[in-house]
Amino acid sequence: MANQLKGLPEKLAARVARHLVAAGQLVDDDPETAYQHTLAARARAPRLAVVREAAGEAAYAAGHYAEALADLRAAKRMNGATDYLPIMADCHRALGQPEQAVKLAHSPSVANFASPAKAEMTIVEAGARRDMGQLDAALRVLEQAPLMSKSRESWVVRLRYAYADTLEAAGRPTEALMWFHRTDAIDADELTDAAARAVLLEKAQDQSGG
Incomplete structure (x- = not known):
């Protein structure tokens, strides 16, 4: 961030930096206030990629999907980064544009993503397929991912949960x-409600069997 702010007058750079730092501190617990901080930074330095990136991420967290998409597109034009593609794809989903989400999921750069970002894009694409009523295609997308990875990182938890959820939606409760x-076996931080979902399915199976 500091490198990008160097081109601004010192006082302006300090003011923009304060807003960006505040946004970073607030985005998880108070995304709307974080977003307001990024808007203040953007008003003062709209041509800096770091500012547009922060505005886009805060807008996404606050549920302002059209605004998030606009700012992340601007950041991508400025710095050429592709890290934002999963968020951009999810914004398209939220805006009722699943076809655009799928299109982004097939961007050439996705193949070079690190595992967490690649998993996130897989989950978004599968969700977009479901939005279009393509449950079988959603399952195929997820089945191409490393569902049996030995990692216990959050991206594996999220992949497995998405697969389980899609299987249930497809009428395959046993699987x-x-x-x-x-999912529950590796979800030590309880990122999902996999345990509760399993209990509900077990009860449903017991009732149907009885």
Whole structure:
């Protein structure tokens, strides 16, 4: 951030930096206030990629999807970064544009993503396929991901949960139950409600069997 702010007058750079730091501190707990800080920074330095990136991420966190998409597109034009593509794709989903989300998911740069970003894009694409009523295609997308990775990182948890959820939506409760259990087995931080979903499926199976 400091490098990009160097081109601004000292006092202006300090003011913009304060807004960006505040946004970073608030975005998880108070995304709307974080977004307002990024808007203040953007008003003062609209041509800096770091500012547009922060504005886009805060807008996304606050649920302002059209604004997030606009700012992240601007940041991408400025610095050529592709890190924002999963968020941009999810914005398209939220705006009722699943076809655009799928299109972004097939961007050539996705192949070079690190595992967490690649997993996020996979989840977004699968969700977009579901939005279009393409459950089988959504399952195929998820099945191409490393669902059986030995990693216990959050991206594996999220992949497994998305797969279990899609299996249930596709009317395959036995397989869904297995994958909810596999999700819960590595979800030490309780990022998902996989355990509760498994209990509900087990109860449903007991009732149907009884």
